[in-house]
Amino acid sequence: MAKEIDEQPVIVKNSINEYIDKISRQINIYNFPWKINQISSIFLVGCGTAYHSCLVAKYWFEEYTNFDVTIDIASEFRYRKINFKNNCLYVFVSQSGETADTYAALDLCKKNKMKTCSIVNVVESSIARDSDFVLPIHCGPEIGVASTKAFLGQMLVLYMLCIKLSFDQKKINKKNYQEKIKNLLSLSNLCKKTLLIDSKIQKASKSFIKAKGSMFLGRGYSFPIALEGALKLKELAYVHAEGYPAGEMKHGPLALIEEGMPVVVLAPRDEYYKKTVSNMQEVIARGAKVLLVTNKSKNEVLSENIWETIEVETLSEDLFPFLTTIPLQKLAYYS
Ligand code: M6R
Numbered sequence: 502m503a504k505e506i507d508e509q510p511v512i513v514k515n516s517i518n519e520y521i522d523k524i525s526r527q528i529n530i531y532n533f534p535w536k537i538n539q540i541s542s543i544f545l546v547g548c549g550t551a552y553h554s555c556l557v558a559k560y561w562f563e564e565y566t567n568f569d570v571t572i573d574i575a576s577e578f579r580y581r582k583i584n585f586k587n588n589c590l591y592v593f594v595s596q597s598g599e600t601a602d603t604y605a606a607l608d609l610c611k612k613n614k615m616k617t618c619s620i621v622n623v624v625e626s627s628i629a630r631d632s633d634f635v636l637p638i639h640c641g642p643e644i645g646v647a648s649t650k651a652f653l654g655q656m657l658v659l660y661m662l663c664i665k666l667s668f669d670q671k672k673i674n675k676k677n678y679q680e681k682i683k684n685l686l687s688l689s690n691l692c693k694k695t696l697l698i699d700s701k702i703q704k705a706s707k708s709f710i711k712a713k714g715s716m717f718l719g720r721g722y723s724f725p726i727a728l729e730g731a732l733k734l735k736e737l738a739y740v741h742a743e744g745y746p747a748g749e750m751k752h753g754p755l756a757l758i759e760e761g762m763p764v765v766v767l768a769p770r771d772e773y774y775k776k777t778v779s780n781m782q783e784v785i786a787r788g789a790k791v792l793l794v795t796n797k798s799k800n801e802v803l804s805e806n807i808w809e810t811i812e813v814e815t816l817s818e819d820l821f822p823f824l825t826t827i828p829l830q831k832l833a834y835y836s
Contacts, residue, residue, distance in 0.1 A: 502645040512640045514689040526679045528665040537669040540590045542569035546606050547594035550648040554655035556725035565667035575602035585613040593619045596651035598626020684817045691814040695827045706835035708763045714741040719767035730829030738836035747780035760788035769796045769821040
């Protein structure tokens with residue numbers, strides 16, 4: 502797992518090399534079988550970590566495209582009474598390309614003659630073989646049971662697809678499009694620097710393994726990253742961990758916070774920052790030990806009594822989900 506976490510700058514670079522023409526500064530999605538006006542909505546489906554990448558992508562697609570965006574967990578999708586729509590693109594995300602529920606969801610769409618696309622790591626897989634169009638994530642074999650590099654790879658392909666379709670829909674202009682591509686070209690390096698954050702995470706992990714339970718909080722695209730951080734901790738350290746949208750804490754879960762409980766708060770300086778900091782102050786007031794994951798900034802964090810702060814690299818808000826994921830993977834690894 503440590504090896505796969507460390508490989509992330511390289512896989513980011515490989516994927517970007519596959520999809521971005523550095524000279525023309527264009528995202529190339531060759532042979533995409535549909536015209537932009539044949540699609541009016543997108544349905545993203547996956548399980549576990551792959552589902553979390555769909556959840557992050559929902560925020561991007563809603564912000565940058567005109568599509569209606571729906572997401573679902575494959576094991577729910579396959580048994581629901583879906584109103585299939587001809588102008589919807591059904592996207593299936595799976596590292597292995599063999600997950601039974603995701604395959605069954607794809608199969609249901611195929612039987613209903615829907616447009617299907619898969620985002621997979623294993624291109625020889627059943628899901629890749631049976632979908633109309635495949636976008637590989639180019640991560641190389643993921644051997645660890647806990648998915649790490651594939652998550653970054655899935656988010657990256659979803660982001661590039663979103664930005665490309667956004668440009669095709671003329672939702673973003675050429676300047677914005679090329680600015681985003683320029684930022685993507687720096688992502689590998691930013692991941693490399695973020696991976697250097699180590700001893701603080703290692704130290705913090707000691708509190709997580711001793712605790713009865715822990716929480717991971719975030720808003721917006723940091724909410725799925727909170728879910729992913731909690732999933733990794735459960736899966737690897739057998740520690741109870743809940744991922745929650747920070748704004749929902751006051752609707753019940755705040756009752757769980759007790760003296761000394763470790764809580765990860767994801768609060769990069771974005772449009773949600775102030776609101777998340779206010780949620781963080783509420784958990785600190787109830788005695789939580791907050792491990793804050795934010796980004797490097799000239800401005801001090803607007804709060805006192807934070808137990809530990811981890812600062813990831815800063816370039817653009819769109820890249821925060823990639824960078825804030827890395828310390829959470831390491832936290833689970835050390836725990
Ligand atoms: O191969 P898939 O991406 O379809 O697998 C889906 C999930 O089983 C998987 O992401 C799982 O949640 C991870 N191993 C968690 O780390």
